[in-house]
Amino acid sequence: MTITLLLDLDETLLDTNLGAFVPAYYQKLATHLAPHVPPESLLKYLMLGTKKMMQSDDPSRTLREVFDENFYPFLDVDRDAVQPAIEDFYENIFPTIKEVTKPIPGAVEFIEWAFAAGHRVVIATSPYFPRKATQHRLRWAGLPPENYPFALVSSYEDFHFTKPNPAYFAEALGRLGWPDDPVLMVGNDVEQDLIPAAKLGLPTFHSLDITPSANGFASTGRGRLAELRSWLEQTDPATLAPVYSSSASILALLRSTPAALTGLLAPLAPSAWTARPAAGEWSATEVLCHMRDVEREVDQPRIQQILKEDAPFIPAQMPDGWAKTRSYQSQDGMSALREFTSARLGTLEMLNG
Structure with a gap:
């Protein structure tokens, strides 16, 4: 798996x-x-x-x-x-x-095993540096990015959050399309890597090569990086399923969604925004317009009603028809994304208020 x-x-x-x-x-x-x-x-x-x-x-x-x-x-x-x-x-x-600097013992061997085993590898470094600086540091670790097909390497050019914000980890997973696979955050820093990942709902592995102190935090697994392969081979992947159920997790997911969408969609050619994957399906522009309008006209009023009333009655709404009646396909997708982002910030203000 x-x-x-x-x-x-x-x-x-x-x-x-x-x-x-x-x-x-x-x-x-x-x-x-x-x-x-x-x-x-x-x-x-x-x-x-x-x-x-x-x-x-x-x-x-x-x-x-x-x-x-x-x-x-x-x-x-x-x-x-x-x-x-x-x-x-x-x-x-x-x-x-x-x-x-010097490589951590076992780093190259573990990465090569992970790719050979079919795992998805993300370099989840806090994105304070430009991309070039991160690529150099990967080379110093013996992991030149031109030789290893990392699924994602975070950098400050296109990320919106840093550790220890749980939204950083949510943005990374969103950029991957929210994979259904088991997930494991591997890091040495309990405060920066492990606690915020656990707040999102991710299993964690505490790498002990440089920072052995756990400060009382109970990670899912722990050991030297050279021991990680063995630990994974002995661990039931089902126990590494993320659980996005806490309020902190849900808020991080809500906050990260516009950022992840921006990272996914910004590189698209103009024609791709309005391309429909199949007959009867929506284009990216139509999806974004739908998300924007539902956020503003369905979700926010419902949240306000729930916050104000003890036993609110929430009527059903049918917004799918808006794609045609509001001519979503002829609208500007990037503008819709910006407007959705603004609306989502308003939603978060309600929930945090």
Whole structure:
């Protein structure tokens, strides 16, 4: 049976040696960008941008958008003017930090076994970095992305949440099309990897190579990465079925849905938005229009009624006919997605209020 494996990167697949990595990263980036940005300002607003990404709960903005609006304006530099230097840094300077890292024993062997066994492998690293930086770190771990068919690698260009937000894990699974398979989150950090994944309803495996302390958290499994294959082979996959039943889980799913849809649909060619998979079925644009209108005109009024009344009567509605009467197919799909996202945020405000 296929298992969807969400694998943390730093300190799980790669011994990043954060105590040496972080200072080296800041120092090399500051030196490289010194002709454009004073080093003291760079560090200050790099930290601000990172903090804002960590705090972001907005499915309408990618982490890159959040970072950029809390970084470039404060430096009084034009993003387009400094972007070539940043691209050069991640292409040519960032790889030199490899010297402070080393692969986790058994990482390559486990990944190769997982693919051979037919499992779905996701690199579930908190997406603070650009895609190039994550790809380099995978190479340092002995797992060059050009050689391994990872189902998904999270990065700040197209993700909307970071760990420890449970919506991060929900967005990743949504980007995969919500697979029905068993799921396992594998990570070393109890606070960042395991507790929020468990809040979503995912089974977890605590990787002990770098961070053996569990801080009282009871993971589904635990051991060194080199022991994970054996643990999986001895574990009934049925026990790894996710359970999305808690209020925290449901809220994370609701919040992540617009973000996951954006990640899935944004790359589509214009013609694909209105393509119908078969006669009588809806296009992506029609589905989005339906979701938008049902959210606003069916779900939200029902939620308001439930919140206000002790024994509300919820009448049935038949919104499927709206696709024809409202000419969904002739509407703009991306606009419908933005309007659905706005409506979903309103729903979440009701539920959290």
